[in-house]
Amino acid sequence: MIYLAPVQGITDRIYRNLFPVYFKGVDMAIAPFISSSKKMKPVNNLLREFYPDRNTGIPTIPQIMSSNPDDFTLLANALYDIGCGTVNWNLGCPFPMVVKKGRGAGMLCYPDKVESFLEKTMPAIKPNLSIKLRIGLKYPDEVLQLIPIFNQYPLYELIIHPRTAVQMYEGEVDLDIFEQCLNLSKHRVVYNGDIDSLEKLEMLSKRFGSIKRWMIGRGLLANPFLAEKIKFDTEKPYHEKIKIMKAFHDNLFNEYSKILSGSSHITNKMKEIWTYMGNFFENGEKIRKKINKTHHRDNYVDVVNKVFDELI
Numbered sequence: 001m002i003y004l005a006p007v008q009g010i011t012d013r014i015y016r017n018l019f020p021v022y023f024k025g026v027d028m029a030i031a032p033f034i035s036s037s038k039k040m041k042p043v044n045n046l047l048r049e050f051y052p053d054r055n056t057g058i059p060t061i062p063q064i065m066s067s068n069p070d071d072f073t074l075l076a077n078a079l080y081d082i083g084c085g086t087v088n089w090n091l092g093c094p095f096p097m098v099v100k101k102g103r104g105a106g107m108l109c110y111p112d113k114v115e116s117f118l119e120k121t122m123p124a125i126k127p128n129l130s131i132k133l134r135i136g137l138k139y140p141d142e143v144l145q146l147i148p149i150f151n152q153y154p155l156y157e158l159i160i161h162p163r164t165a166v167q168m169y170e171g172e173v174d175l176d177i178f179e180q181c182l183n184l185s186k187h188r189v190v191y192n193g194d195i196d197s198l199e200k201l202e203m204l205s206k207r208f209g210s211i212k213r214w215m216i217g218r219g220l221l222a223n224p225f226l227a228e229k230i231k232f233d234t235e236k237p238y239h240e241k242i243k244i245m246k247a248f249h250d251n252l253f254n255e256y257s258k259i260l261s262g263s264s265h266i267t268n269k270m271k272e273i274w275t276y277m278g279n280f281f282e283n284g285e286k287i288r289k290k291i292n293k294t295h296h297r298d299n300y301v302d303v304v305n306k307v308f309d310e311l312i
């Protein structure tokens with residue numbers, strides 16, 4: 001099975017709804033996190049994003065970022081009541097603002113806190129609980145203290161990105177620690193990190209024969225045909241792929257235009273998408289530079305149309 005990773009700012013409801021219209025092979029997604037802090041927006045606004053009739057694309061599990069069991073429980077149960085049978089807990093976000101508050105990856109080096117969080121939430125939440133985590137805040141072996149704690153609870157699964165938070169998204173993934181996690185864990189484990197080709201997945205799959213679920217983030221945003229390639233080992237001709245990319249892009253643009261008012265909002269949104277999608281194209285860096293210079297909607301549309309015209 002292939003999961004689309006949560007990427008804040010990109011893999012939102014609109015993206016997840018449109019993706020399977022154009023690309024095959026992705027079975028499931030975890031949504032970018034929503035916070036259950038005291039200052040959260042009215043719960044109803046958050047929940048609306050997950051109403052089943054508004055999520056017609058990739059089947060999605062919502063993700064909650066929280067270090068407070070009561071807040072977490074409230075939100076998890078509200079999500080359950082609108083039809084989400086499973087929720088995911090974010091134990092991996094590396095951003096200093098989050099870590100400083102002891103949330104996301106900021107909790108990884110405090111096994112006691114993780115244990116007491118689970119002790120309180122597990123009996124109180126109605127949905128299944130899946131956890132997405134890194135292997136540590138500063139040190140890659142911090143996770144080894146957590147797995148025995150996870151083993152005490154009936155979790156849905158663990159999604160492990162084998163990097164520390166200080167690594168952010170760079171440097172090597174630590175496959176040795178990942179292997180130790182696999183050996184220790186009683187739960188199903190999903191691998192996540194740096195899959196950007198069929199070859200990479202085959203290499204990982206050779207080493208970790210028991211893994212059947214793979215989560216892909218940046219690799220899929222850059223090459224949305226990757227899941228199809230992995231699953232069916234088929235590939236469309238380049239010019240056909242470009243046409244599909246254009247149709248996907250245009251549809252995203254139209255949908256975002258409906259909800260983002262103001263020229264710069266929509267162009268900024270699309271530029272964010274191009275940060276990743278640009279890597280699909282051989283001259284992606286050049287294309288991104290051209291697009292980044294646009295600030296108005298019409299100008300953006302002109303430039304993008306020209307880019308695609310030259311490619312097709």
Ligand SMILES: Cc1cc2nc3c(=O)[nH]c(=O)nc-3n(C[C@H](O)[C@H](O)[C@H](O)COP(=O)(O)O)c2cc1C
Nearest residue numbers: 005006007008032033132161193194195216217218
């Ligand atoms: C811009 C950005 C935003 C992200 N947002 C989230 C998020 O909201 N929740 C989460 O669990 N992971 C988030 N991640 C991490 C990804 O889900 C994934 O774990 C990471 O990118 C490694 O996988 P990849 O190499 O396949 O991209 C984010 C990553 C990036 C680059």
